Amino acid sequence: MKNWPFKVVSSVDGDPKVEVKYKYNTKEFFPEEILARLIKYLKEIAEIFLHQSVADAVITVPAYYNFSQRQSIIDAAVLADLNILRLIIPSTAAAIAYGIYIVDTAEKNVLVFDFGGGTLNVSEVEILNGVYERKHHKDITLDSGALCRLRTACERAKRRLSYFAQTNIEIDSLFEGIDFYTAITRARFEELSADIFRDIIDCIGKAVVYGTSLFGALLSDHKSEVIEDFLLLDITPISFGIEAAGGTMTPIVKRNATVPTKTSVILTTSIDNQENATIKVYQGESEMAKDNYLLDKFEFCDIPPAPQGAPRIEVIFELDVYDHLVVTAQDKLTDNW
Structure with missing residues (x-):
């Protein structure tokens, strides 16, 4: 900070x-x-x-x-x-x-992606390929292997520009025995890529705003033929669960589950004649509960005396489309909530 x-x-x-x-x-x-x-x-x-x-x-x-x-x-x-x-x-x-x-009406799988670093490879290759042709009058696109090596080097250079103001690209015997060397600054990269960034950001920004x-x-109460037959089944992007024995995280509502949803898990006691059980509710993907976000905890009381592992306590998770989570627990043997 x-x-x-x-x-x-x-x-x-x-x-x-x-x-x-x-x-x-x-x-x-x-x-x-x-x-x-x-x-x-x-x-x-x-x-x-x-x-x-x-x-x-x-x-x-x-x-x-x-x-x-x-x-x-x-x-x-x-x-x-x-x-x-x-x-x-x-x-x-x-x-x-x-x-x-x-x-x-045919069923389709559609990939919706974030425009990230990897998809900048082509523009970088075109930029650096232009430099290569001017220096050596060679068309590297004729050699797919050389093009692949150049693309990989460009990807590494792009990542280095996230940390350094300038970086070098060196490839031994890139094409027809010719070694390739060039330098590029972050400012130059941003200048060359500016048009691409503007076009992509504008396109994605409009899509997100329009979809929202x-x-x-x-x-709302707005009526339109465009949306009258539209149904969105949303998902929860992060898992919800409880802390189990050994401090591990037991997911109950798993990531990418369609909401609204209701699911449960059966718990039991860890010692003989255990009277109470602390139930800690977390959100996150880490295997250890302590590394996730603690939402809340509550005490389930008045468990009848019984040997270890005999009681059956059902913990129920109800998650709605607004991300409101309701957690309840019930003793299946006594119906105690």
Whole structure:
């Protein structure tokens, strides 16, 4: 945090606050308060454009956001006088934008991807291939093996430019016995790639925003032929589970499960005549429970005296489309909740 351009301080309750200095005044804000101001500004822009008030919204959040992070987004929206109809992940929104106009009834598998580093390989090869041709008047595209080696070297160079301002690319006997050497700076790479970045970001940004808007219309009272037959079965991007013996994580609602969902697991006692059991609920993918996010814990009491392993305690997880999780426990032998 020492490299952040702002100062983070602790509130009375130990929660983080951001210190803001403006016109010789210093104030402290919770992150949710700062985000609320941004959301409210966007809300005002939408109201000006639509010539009507905006009360509801669908917001996209990163797939890796846990329950606490998602709740912070909702809290910020409430502060901005917005009612959140649903939180969805960007790839889901992009998929909606793609799928809403598909008229083919055949079942299809569609890949929705983030435009990441690996997909920049082609443009890099074209850039560096241009340098190679100017130097040696050779067409490297005639040799697939040489092209593959150049592509691999370009990928490594691109990764190095994430850490260094300049890097070199050296390949011995790249093509027809000619050694290849060139240098590229981060600034030059960004300049050469600027058009590609702009086109891709614009395309993906529009798809995510458009898909989110369509989903918002689907959840509202708005009627349209475009969305009348559309149904979204969303999934939970992160697993929910409990701490088991040895501190391991036992997933109950597993990642990518369709929501809403209801599932359960049977637990038992670890010692003879055990009267109580502490049930800790976590969210995350780590094998060890302590490495995941602790949502809550509760005590299941009044277990009748019985040998180790005899009681049957059913722990039930109910997760709705809003990511609201309800956990209950029942003794199957006594019906005690």
